[in-house]
Amino acid sequence: MKRKPVVAALAVIAAAGLMLEAAAQVKPEILVKQRQAAMTLQGKYFGPLGGMAQGKAPYNADLVARNAAYLDVLTQMPWDGFAASTKDVKSAALPEVFTDPAKFKEAQERTQGEIARLVSISKSGDEAAIKAQILTVNKACDNCHESFREKR
Amino acid sequence: MKRKPVVAALAVIAAAGLMLEAAAQVKPEILVKQRQAAMTLQGKYFGPLGGMAQGKAPYNADLVARNAAYLDVLTQMPWDGFAASTKDVKSAALPEVFTDPAKFKEAQERTQGEIARLVSISKSGDEAAIKAQILTVNKACDNCHESFREKR
Numbered sequence: 001m002k003r004k005p006v007v008a009a010l011a012v013i014a015a016a017g018l019m020l021e022a023a024a025q026v027k028p029e030i031l032v033k034q035r036q037a038a039m040t041l042q043g044k045y046f047g048p049l050g051g052m053a054q055g056k057a058p059y060n061a062d063l064v065a066r067n068a069a070y071l072d073v074l075t076q077m078p079w080d081g082f083a084a085s086t087k088d089v090k091s092a093a094l095p096e097v098f099t100d101p102a103k104f105k106e107a108q109e110r111t112q113g114e115i116a117r118l119v120s121i122s123k124s125g126d127e128a129a130i131k132a133q134i135l136t137v138n139k140a141c142d143n144c145h146e147s148f149r150e151k152r
Numbered sequence: 153m154k155r156k157p158v159v160a161a162l163a164v165i166a167a168a169g170l171m172l173e174a175a176a177q178v179k180p181e182i183l184v185k186q187r188q189a190a191m192t193l194q195g196k197y198f199g200p201l202g203g204m205a206q207g208k209a210p211y212n213a214d215l216v217a218r219n220a221a222y223l224d225v226l227t228q229m230p231w232d233g234f235a236a237s238t239k240d241v242k243s244a245a246l247p248e249v250f251t252d253p254a255k256f257k258e259a260q261e262r263t264q265g266e267i268a269r270l271v272s273i274s275k276s277g278d279e280a281a282i283k284a285q286i287l288t289v290n291k292a293c294d295n296c297h298e299s300f301r302e303k304r
Binding site for chain 2: 033034036037038040041043044069070073074076077
């Protein structure tokens with residue numbers, strides 16, 4: 001059996017920076033890296049909103065609307081990275097992620113729901129309501145972290 | 153001058169997981185981490201499309217459309233992380249990122265444009281055209297990596 005064409009094809013794919021994620025199991029370490037990447041970007045785009053809601057940074061309605069839209073997408077991204085295969089990979093995830101998936105899913109959906117509400121409210125022009133909703137989002141983030149992430 | 157209230161306020165913000173990104177300079181190391189996170193997620197959502205375009209994974213029109221929409225947002229995210237302040241932070245970025253910003257910006261915009269075209273074409277139901285556009289996106293990624301990222 002000739003193996004070379006397969007190897008060559010794989011080399012081409014690797015060179016092209018492509019992964020066969022859809023066809024094969026993604027390595028647990030990669031799943032962890034990807035979910036942490038989604039969390040990092042949530043921090044990037046939520047951080048400034050938190051500062052505004054607390055009056056620590058000047059309010060910028062356009063930035064809130066843009067970041068809320070980004071967060072609406074980003075909060076779809078981390079969860080499939082918490083696959084059972086990642087249970088033993090070193091990370092800040094608590095065992096409860098895997099032992100209480102129903103509660104974990106509820107916490108995810110609460111966060112997604114509050115972000116969706118922020119997207120909606122961010123179009124209203126009501127600064128006080130927008131700031132209040134930013135703080136509500138923050139509570140949803142904290143709520144999930146308290147139950148499912150190691151204290152830092 | 154009393155410094156304590158400032159420190160206390162910062163501690164409260166840190167505890168809430170908030171960053172004053174909008175108000176203060178973000179640390180170069182954080183900028184690098186954030187831009188790498190965006191690249192990691194681009195890999196997560198582009199990888200399976202590459203596999204499909206090359207016939208290595210079964211074609212899934214819904215997945216292409218979803219991932220293209222995600223990529224449309226993700227390809228807005230890495231670039232502000234290549235701030236001049238990150239010039240000396242260890243990463244795979246080549247000096248050309250900072251010495252040829254016009255060419256770098258052109259490469260970013262080419263990638264964004266090809267992703268936007270993929271979003272559009274992914275709604276057409278024309279599998280051959282969609283696969284061809286996936287490969288065109290891949291070329292845009294590679295084009296930028298060749299000029300601006302260390303060989304791996």
